[in-house]
Structures are given as C-alpha cells and as structure tokens.
Amino acid sequence: MPGKVLIVIPCYNEEASLPDVLCELQQTTLPGGYQMEVLVVNDCSKDNTSAVAKKSQAAVINLPVNLGIGGAVQTGILYARDNGFDIAIQLDGDGQHPPKELAKLVAFHLETGANVVIGSRFLEKKGFQSSFARRMGIRYFHWVNRLMTGLQIYDSTSGFRLFDRAAIEIAAVNYPDEYPEPESLVVFSKAGLNIAEVAVLMSPRLGGTSSIRHFGSLYYCIKVSLAMLFSFIRKP
Amino acid sequence: MAKIQIITIAANVLFVFYISRLIIKGRLREEYAIVWVICTAVLMLFSFWRNGLEVMARITGVYEAPNLVFTGFIFAILIYLLHLSVVASKLHNDNKKLAQEISLLKERFEKHLNNNKKPL
Structure with missing residues (x-):
C-alpha cells in the first residue's frame, strides 16, 4: 500500500515566493509510489500569504497568533500525526528548498530507513552555500551537535527535513519554538532515532528576509547553545 | 507610637x-x-x-540594620521575578498549544463545510 507524505511549508510573509514553490510542487512526483499532499502553515503573516496559498490545491492552516518557525512546523507535524501521514517533510516557503530535491530525501529514507533525513548543502558543496559568517555558525553547531549526540551532521541548521512516523510522534509533543533545527536534533537523538544527511542543492531565497540578522545572530548562537545543552541534560 | x-x-x-x-x-x-x-x-x-530590625540585624551579624532590609527585599524581589518568568513561560506554552489546536480545528471545520456544500 502506498504511503502518504505531507509537505509542510511554514510561511511568514512569503507571498512573493510561495506561488512558484507551490507550482513546482504540483509537478513533483515522489519515489516509492508515495502520495503527496501539501500543507501551508501561515504563521500569522502580515501580507497575502494565506490568499496566495488558498489559490492552490494545498491545505492551508492559519495560525491566529505568530508562533515562530518551530511552532508553525509543529502545527504541520500535528496535522500529519492526526491525519495518518507516514512521512512529513518540511520545505521552506522562500524558495531555498527546490521541490525537485524532495525525491532525494524520500529515496534516502527508503534506502536507509533513517527516521530523520536532513537535506544538506555541504555534503557535496554545490548550489547555494550561504555567507561566510553563517557557514562559521553552522560549523560551530556541527561541533556542538557532535559533542552532544555523537552525530556527524554538517548542516544542522537546515530546515529541509524529512520526519518519519516515529519522528512525527516525538516532534508533535516536543519541538522547540524558536530556531528549532539544531536543538531538535538533540531531542531526536536522545529519543534513539536515526538521523541522517543527504546532499541536496539549495537556492538563494526568492523573496522575504531571513529571520536571523545582525545582533540576532549572537542571540541565536547563545540561545540555541543553551537550549541544546538543556535538551541534552533533560530526561527524554 | x-x-x-x-x-x-x-x-x-x-x-x-x-x-x-x-x-x-x-x-x-x-x-x-x-x-x-x-x-x-x-x-x-x-x-x-x-526594635525588631536592630534585633534581626544583630542576630544575622549585619552591621547596618537598613542593609538587612535592602538585602532581604532585593532577594525576595528576585525570587518573585523568577516566579513571574515561570508563570510567563507556562502561559507561553499553553498559548502555543491553544493556537495550534484552534488553527487545526478551523482547517478541519472549513474542509467539512466545503465538502458538505458540494452536493447542493
């Protein structure tokens, strides 16, 4: 029996880039005969993200208050859990994650059975590589993660991720609100899940701005490091 | 007095x-x-x-009695602020859960309405 895959697109003010992403998704097919459904989680955007999303075939969830990327993704995960999806894949609405790369995540999951598959920019060093400062930050989190989980994850801040049923069950209950990517890896690894990385090509964003800028970067590093430490200490 | x-x-x-x-x-x-x-x-x-303050200062070994007041109250205020942070964190979590539940319910409700409209 073919399984069901939910593509979760967390959005905050993405009206410029979202139509292209949704259009590309409609032309995408997944390996393994998986059926694909698309869910846009509109995190209380100030622009027309919701209207733009409703024009497509995608299901749309409008959050009544802004929860941040983690809260939005978790809403999608809850939807996946409640509607019996076998796999949920997070794909950003800003066009950084090309939908044609989805097949790589699913194929890798089918091949290795990993519970969480991360689409990584750095395994093959192709495509959009982000700025120097960001790569330094990402390298720092690589080491923190390695220290805490023993895993070799090179792109631990990547939001291009596949969650299988086991990961969905865990993330539905325990998923950080703010800057969730590196921290959630600690949570998943403590729960005994298999985490793996697969090389994907990413693009520069089509529209909108990054949520991490200027002094935010320092706050980001400190906050995420602390959160990772406490997730590491906390009993699962 | x-x-x-x-x-x-x-x-x-x-x-x-x-x-x-x-x-x-x-x-x-x-x-x-x-x-x-x-x-x-x-x-x-x-x-x-x-005279209570003087007595308490003598017992705790504080030279200037008013310092005991400052120390005691600043400590109490810090503890209370921490308590308020805990309350705010709990409210934040509860709020998140409620927002998620509401949006999921709304999506399901709208889908249900649309499905029931079609046969008409």
Missing part, C-alpha cells in the same frame, strides 16, 4: 485592603496574592516592633 509607625501601618492597611479588593473583583488570582499578603505581614510586624 512614632509618626513613621503610624504612617507605615496606615499604608499597610490600605495595601491589604487594595489586594483584597483585587481578589474579590477577580483581577488577582489568590496564588499570586499570597506573596503580597506575606510581604505586608512582614512590613506590619516591623511597623509595630520598632
């Missing part, structure tokens, strides 16, 4: 009265009021017992 004692006792009584009013009107939950009631009780105690 010294003038300052009468002033502090009067202020205390007013404060207790105000807290009671807030609780009665439902604007302050009892669990948060406990701290304020204890604070007024302590203030009241030292308003009546003028």
Whole structure:
C-alpha cells in the first residue's frame, strides 16, 4: 500500500515566493509510489500569504497568533500525526528548498530507513552555500551537535527535513519554538532515532528576509547553545 | 507610637485592603496574592516592633540594620521575578498549544463545510 507524505511549508510573509514553490510542487512526483499532499502553515503573516496559498490545491492552516518557525512546523507535524501521514517533510516557503530535491530525501529514507533525513548543502558543496559568517555558525553547531549526540551532521541548521512516523510522534509533543533545527536534533537523538544527511542543492531565497540578522545572530548562537545543552541534560 | 509607625501601618492597611479588593473583583488570582499578603505581614510586624530590625540585624551579624532590609527585599524581589518568568513561560506554552489546536480545528471545520456544500 502506498504511503502518504505531507509537505509542510511554514510561511511568514512569503507571498512573493510561495506561488512558484507551490507550482513546482504540483509537478513533483515522489519515489516509492508515495502520495503527496501539501500543507501551508501561515504563521500569522502580515501580507497575502494565506490568499496566495488558498489559490492552490494545498491545505492551508492559519495560525491566529505568530508562533515562530518551530511552532508553525509543529502545527504541520500535528496535522500529519492526526491525519495518518507516514512521512512529513518540511520545505521552506522562500524558495531555498527546490521541490525537485524532495525525491532525494524520500529515496534516502527508503534506502536507509533513517527516521530523520536532513537535506544538506555541504555534503557535496554545490548550489547555494550561504555567507561566510553563517557557514562559521553552522560549523560551530556541527561541533556542538557532535559533542552532544555523537552525530556527524554538517548542516544542522537546515530546515529541509524529512520526519518519519516515529519522528512525527516525538516532534508533535516536543519541538522547540524558536530556531528549532539544531536543538531538535538533540531531542531526536536522545529519543534513539536515526538521523541522517543527504546532499541536496539549495537556492538563494526568492523573496522575504531571513529571520536571523545582525545582533540576532549572537542571540541565536547563545540561545540555541543553551537550549541544546538543556535538551541534552533533560530526561527524554 | 512614632509618626513613621503610624504612617507605615496606615499604608499597610490600605495595601491589604487594595489586594483584597483585587481578589474579590477577580483581577488577582489568590496564588499570586499570597506573596503580597506575606510581604505586608512582614512590613506590619516591623511597623509595630520598632526594635525588631536592630534585633534581626544583630542576630544575622549585619552591621547596618537598613542593609538587612535592602538585602532581604532585593532577594525576595528576585525570587518573585523568577516566579513571574515561570508563570510567563507556562502561559507561553499553553498559548502555543491553544493556537495550534484552534488553527487545526478551523482547517478541519472549513474542509467539512466545503465538502458538505458540494452536493447542493
């Protein structure tokens, strides 16, 4: 029996880039005969993200208050859990994650059975590589993660991720609100899940701005490091 | 009784009265009021017992009695601020869960409405 895959697109003010992403998704097919459904989680955007999303075939969830990327993704995960999806894949609405790369995540999951598959920019060093400062930050989190989980994850801040049923069950209950990517890896690894990385090509964003800028970067590093430490200490 | 004692006792009584009013009107939950009631009780105690502060300072080995007041109160305020942060964190989590539940329900409800419209 073919399984069901939910593509979760967390959005905050993405009206410029979202139509292209949704259009590309409609032309995408997944390996393994998986059926694909698309869910846009509109995190209380100030622009027309919701209207733009409703024009497509995608299901749309409008959050009544802004929860941040983690809260939005978790809403999608809850939807996946409640509607019996076998796999949920997070794909950003800003066009950084090309939908044609989805097949790589699913194929890798089918091949290795990993519970969480991360689409990584750095395994093959192709495509959009982000700025120097960001790569330094990402390298720092690589080491923190390695220290805490023993895993070799090179792109631990990547939001291009596949969650299988086991990961969905865990993330539905325990998923950080703010800057969730590196921290959630600690949570998943403590729960005994298999985490793996697969090389994907990413693009520069089509529209909108990054949520991490200027002094935010320092706050980001400190906050995420602390959160990772406490997730590491906390009993699962 | 010294003038300052009468002033502090009067202020205390007013404060207790105000807290009671807030609780009665439902604007302050009892669990948060406990701290304020204890604070007024302590203030009241030292308003009546003028030498109390000197005695307490001597017992704890503090040279200047007013320093004991500052230390004690700053510590109490810090603890209470921490408590408020805990309350805010809990509210934040509850709020997140509610927002998620509402948006999921709304999506399901709208889908249901649209499906029921089609046969008509």
